Amino acid sequence: MTNFLTRQDIAHRTAAAVDAAVGAGRDLGLTVTEARVLHEVFSVVVHLAPAPVVARIPVVLPESAGLDALAHRQRAELDVTRWLADKGVPVLSPSPLVPRNPVRRNGFSMTFWQFVAEDRGREPDYAANAESTATLHAALRDYPGPLSFLSSAEPEFIAEGLALLGDRPDLLAPADLDRARREWRVLEPLVRSRAAFEQAFPGIDLQPIHGDSPPANIFAGVDGDRYADFELVTLGPVEWDLAALGPDLETAYNRGAQREGLRPLDEDVLKFVNAVGMLRAIAFLALAPRLPAIVDYVTPTLEPWRGTPFAGGLTLGNPVGRPHSSG
Incomplete structure (x- = not known):
């Protein structure tokens, strides 16, 4: 390199x-x-x-x-x-x-x-954090300020990163880049357009969300846990905040959602946000010259990704097998 x-x-x-x-x-x-x-x-x-x-x-x-x-x-x-x-x-x-x-x-x-003193001796409880994320979502529903739709997905960055990686086969193999670019052509319209998303996923409500994996961004203070790092706060489906966390944490979130009177996570939307989140992770490889450590975070995720359905199973006109309906 x-x-x-x-x-x-x-x-x-x-x-x-x-x-x-x-x-x-x-x-x-x-x-x-x-x-x-x-x-x-x-x-x-x-x-x-x-x-x-x-x-x-x-x-x-x-x-x-x-x-x-x-x-x-x-x-x-x-x-x-x-x-x-x-x-x-x-x-x-x-x-x-x-x-x-x-x-x-x-x-x-x-x-x-x-400044809040951190309890550095406490290991994070990601299941508890995922369940607590539903409490955060319940609080955020009433936020009155303007927020852009799915800005946390950073579509400009994904497009930019996939373009730059064309010159860096040392960072991403050409075959992987080809798949990533083809997936992005399918997913990009639903990331950039709220109307397109709502047409693809009828009945899925949008609300203010954290935007950057809140179960991994709960600060362990000596006086108790605090939600942290809202740098990517956005308007979107709650599923975005659980992207790539797996079924155990999804189940934990659903327990919290039931307690808070919120809907459970939608399996089709989870497939969509997981696919977009993976492309965003791949795009981060374009930042490796300025942040070399990112290679060690992203590279191990490539092999599992190769075994997943293309674009999360999403096809234009019929997202992840969701039947067309008006509601």
Whole structure:
């Protein structure tokens, strides 16, 4: 493989993001003397100690995603989490010590959050988290703010990634790329158009959803669990939040849905979101030159994918065997 960032390159990128966050925090009146990186993959997350504030700075973005588009997404996240916090839903909340807006500095766009101490000794209970996701969905149903349809699927990024991978057979074999592109031609219209989705899946309600696998994004605080990382909050079917998690967690979600008075997961929509989610994962390989670790996450999923029905079994005009009907 060639053209990959080295560990030193990534360290320099992280240091630049930390410097930008420290400078922005100080400009906003925070006392910052002991900045400490808490996490870094697609974003650098840094505690601006001793201030009880955490900055999150995205550092690995698609080529097509400019800072204006990122800031738009960040504003939606800030608005949704503030609204949920005001309703008493346990979330990682925007910091009240700074204005609730994205801040741009040194080529980065960042957001600021309340610092919450993490219980690092507790293993995640994904079944409990999946069941709890139904509680989050019940709370989100009343969110009044505007959200785009299935923006969390990032169709521009999928299209861009599959195009770029044409020049990277070291990252994705040509046969796999050919299948991925053919699947995308089937799935893309239903991702880009709410009307097309609703025609394909009549009777499936849409609502505000987390957008990024909430069972894997529940923060274990020392004072209790909190829903976290709403960067991809969107309008969509609840199934999107359970994509690729498997039947055990789907069953756990359905227990929570029954308790909350919500519908159970739809098997046809699950096949659709699983297929789209896999193409999104494959597209992430195009980011490998800037995030080499992504190869180790995505490559093991390719062999199981090869054994799945093409595009989740979806064919134009008759999604995954769903009979045509008016309701």
